[in-house]
Amino acid sequence: MFDAMPDHLRPAILLGAFAGLRVSEAAALRVSDVDFMRGLIQPAMQYPAEPLKTEESRRAIPIPRELSLELAGFVERFGGEFVVTNEIGRQVSPWTIERAVRARRAGVDGLPDGFRFHDLRHFYASLLIGSGLDVKVVQARLRHKNATTTLRTYAHLWPDTDESARAAVAVVLAARADSLRTEGVF
Structure with missing residues (x-):
């Protein structure tokens, strides 16, 4: 999506996908x-x-240094008070950003027809979860009021807890069996 956007709106894509900002937050x-x-x-x-x-x-x-540098480059290039601007450094509306996303989504391989800016926030959440971050960290990064909101939306993305629980019990049982073998019970 980043490459499909006009240059001056590309910071919005970075802010959605790698900082989880809502479109109204990115515009402001x-x-x-x-x-x-x-x-x-x-x-x-x-x-x-x-x-x-x-x-x-x-x-x-x-945010990582790489994202800071990339955003700083856009700020330097387009100037103005805002990070996301039009071509002459003035603030854009959320609708301007969303309209650009909708106009270009069909030309981006792999994006669903209904892709919206908010889906970048979901990408960010799944990136964090897939990298092993726990629910409290994801909650904090998404700036949800509580972990319940995070879990209601993203619980299905965390690894299968049944398998994790089985593996934890299996480790203890294996250690117990080794201990019993050492004591000559088996």
Whole structure:
């Protein structure tokens, strides 16, 4: 999706896919909300200068140096007060971003017909879960109010707990059997 977007809207794709921002947060993210040196994004509002969805939405999102550098490059190139801008450095609306995603999704191999910007947030969540992060960390990165919200949406993505439980019990039983063999019970 990134390569299919107009250059000035590409930061929105990065913010959705690798920081989990909602489209209204990406559109309102100011350059001053990003600590490029420390690698932190701290959304302060959503478009059009309204309070964030929840108090948890204010949590800082740690990002890797590579993403900081890429975002900084776009800020330098397009200028302005906002990270996501139009071609002349002015703020864009969430609808501008969403319309561009919808217009280009058919040309991107592997994307479903109904792909929307919010699906980038789901990609981010599945990336974190697939990398082994626990529910509390994923909750914090998505800035959900509680883990229940995270689990309601993404529980199916965590590894099969039945198999994990079986494996844990099997390890203990194997150690017990080894102990009994050593004691000559078997």
